[in-house]
Amino acid sequence: GAVVSQHPSWVICKSGTSVKIECRSLDFQATTMFWYRQFPKQSLMLMATSNEGSKATYEQGVEKDKFLINHASLTLSTLTVTSAHPEDSSFYICSARRTGGISEAFFGQGTRLTVV
Amino acid sequence: KQEVTQIPAALSVPEGENLVLNCSFTDSAIYNLQWFRQDPGKGLTSLLLIQSSQREQTSGRLNASLDKSSGRSTLYIAASQPGDSATYLCAVRRVAGNMLTFGGGTRLMVKP
Numbered sequence: 001g002a003v004v005s006q007h008p009s010w011v012i013c014k015s016g017t018s019v020k021i022e023c024r025s026l027d028f029q030a031t032t033m034f035w036y037r038q039f040p041k042q043s044l045m046l047m048a049t050s051n052e053g054s055k056a057t058y059e060q061g062v063e064k065d066k067f068l069i070n071h072a073s074l075t076l077s078t079l080t081v082t083s084a085h086p087e088d089s090s091f092y093i094c095s096a097r098r099t100g101g102i103s104e105a106f107f108g109q110g111t112r113l114t115v116v
Numbered sequence: 117k118q119e120v121t122q123i124p125a126a127l128s129v130p131e132g133e134n135l136v137l138n139c140s141f142t143d144s145a146i147y148n149l150q151w152f153r154q155d156p157g158k159g160l161t162s163l164l165l166i167q168s169s170q171r172e173q174t175s176g177r178l179n180a181s182l183d184k185s186s187g188r189s190t191l192y193i194a195a196s197q198p199g200d201s202a203t204y205l206c207a208v209r210r211v212a213g214n215m216l217t218f219g220g221g222t223r224l225m226v227k228p
Contacts (some may be wrong), residue, residue, distance in 0.1 A: 043221050105150060
């Protein structure tokens with residue numbers, strides 16, 4: 001299967017600072033990547049769809065000024081949590097789908113964000 | 117709006133048992149359905165992908181079926197092992213659009 005690498009796997013930051021999470025498709029090109037958030041013992045909730053070379057599409061209720069998404073190339077999307085607060089602490093997971101192909105989704109290993 | 121439900125939410129079985137995890141969805145207009153495995157604190161590993169035109173997919177001890185008209189999919193795990201302990205998630209992709217809608221997951225514990 002295709003490999004999606006997410007970095008960092010965990011991060012602790014102070015309230016008010018910004019944190020950037022990277023999502024890379026290592027062996028395929030991904031026109032579209034997806035960012036999810038997962039609370040403990042809950043399922044994944046889609047935050048936004050990241051499209052290469054254009055603006056991300058955010059789901060209802062997700063603050064686009066707080067969760068900045070950049071998809072500058074076919075292999076890299078970044079999620080920046082700006083002015084982080086403790087309630088932003090969560091598990092963030094990215095997903096990438098091959099350009100073309102059978103549309104199977106591949107996921108990164110996730111990033112555990114803790115805001116103190 | 118598509119809703120995906122997984123039953124049971126948690127399951128504990130002794131090693132060696134065959135088991136079935138259920139997934140149901142409200143809108144049958146799906147493009148495909150995917151089963152994932154998630155270990156604690158980890159990302160998702162794709163197990164099986166079933167296209168809307170397919171009835172089932174098999175990989176090793178895993179078999180997933182799809183009945184699109186009734187909005188159901190099952191994941192069958194044969195001869196369960198302690199290493200199968202994880203959360204299993206099903207997700208459907210809409211015909212229009214690229215997003216996946218996830219079920220709540222089934223937390224499986226296989227006891228030695």
